[in-house]
Amino acid sequence: AQSVTQPDIHITVSEGASLELRCNYSYGATPYLFWYVQSPGQGLQLLLKYFSGDTLVQGIKGFEAEFKRSQSSFNLRKPSVHWSDAAEYFCAVGARTNAGKSTFGDGTTLTVKP
Amino acid sequence: NAGVTQTPKFQVLKTGQSMTLQCAQDMNHEYMSWYRQDPGMGLRLIHYSVGAGITDQGEVPNGYNVSRSTTEDFPLRLLSAAPSQTSVYFCASSLRQGVNEQFFGPGTRLTVL
Numbered sequence: 001a002q003s004v005t006q007p008d009i010h011i012t013v014s015e016g017a018s019l020e021l022r023c024n025y026s027y028g029a030t031p032y033l034f035w036y037v038q039s040p041g042q043g044l045q046l047l048l049k050y051f052s053g054d055t056l057v058q059g060i061k062g063f064e065a066e067f068k069r070s071q072s073s074f075n076l077r078k079p080s081v082h083w084s085d086a087a088e089y090f091c092a093v094g095a096r097t098n099a100g101k102s103t104f105g106d107g108t109t110l111t112v113k114p
Numbered sequence: 115n116a117g118v119t120q121t122p123k124f125q126v127l128k129t130g131q132s133m134t135l136q137c138a139q140d141m142n143h144e145y146m147s148w149y150r151q152d153p154g155m156g157l158r159l160i161h162y163s164v165g166a167g168i169t170d171q172g173e174v175p176n177g178y179n180v181s182r183s184t185t186e187d188f189p190l191r192l193l194s195a196a197p198s199q200t201s202v203y204f205c206a207s208s209l210r211q212g213v214n215e216q217f218f219g220p221g222t223r224l225t226v227l
Contacts, residue, residue, distance in 0.1 A: 045218070105156055
C-alpha cells in the first residue's frame with residue numbers, strides 16, 4: 001500500500017528566508033507525486049507534480065521540488081518565502097494503476113514571520 | 115469553466131438527520147472523489163468513482179453513501195448523521211486513470227450536534 005509522511009507538522013520561517021518542506025513516500029513502483037497548497041478556508045490547489053523525467057520540477061508561485069528515488073523523498077523548496085505563502089502544504093502520492101486514487105500526507109502548516 | 119463546485123458551503127445537522135452534499139464538475143473528468151479533512155489527520159478518502167455508474171469505497175466509508183449517475187455529479191449522502199462526522203468535506207475530480215492531478219472544490223464545513 002502506498003503512504004506519505006510529512007515529518008514536520010508546523011514550520012515557521014522569516015519572510016525572505018528559504019524554505020524546505022519534507023515529504024517521504026512509500027510505493028512499490030515509480031510514483032506520481034504532488035504538492036498541494038491550502039489557504040485558510042479554501043480547497044487544495046496543485047503547486048507542482050512529478051510523473052517522470054527530470055527529477056527537479058518547477059511549479060507555480062516560485063516553488064520547486066526534487067524527486068530522489070534513493071531516499072523516497074519529494075521535498076518542496078522555495079528560495080525566498082513571501083508572507084502570502086503562509087498556508088498548509090500537502091504532499092500526495094498517486095498510484096499509476098489505481099484509477100487516480102491518491103494518498104495524502106497529514107500536511108505541514110507554514111507560518112511566515114515578518 | 116466553473117471547475118469543481120460544492121454545495122452547501124456550511125451546514126449544521128442534528129444527530130440522526132440525513133443530508134446530501136452536492137458536488138459537480140464541468141471538466142468532463144471521469145474520476146471523482148470525496149475526502150474529509152480533520153485537524154492533524156490530513157485528507158482521508160471516503161468514496162471514489164472512476165466513471166458514471168461505478169463507485170468504490172475509500173479508507174473511511176462507514177456512514178456515507180455515494181452514487182454516480184452522470185459524469186458531472188457525485189453527491190455524498192449521510193443517512194444518519196453522527197457527531198463523529200463533523201468535518202470539512204472536499205470533493206475532487208481528475209482525468210482518467212493515469213493522470214492523477216486532482217482539482218478540488220471549495221469544501222463543505224459540516225457540524226453535527
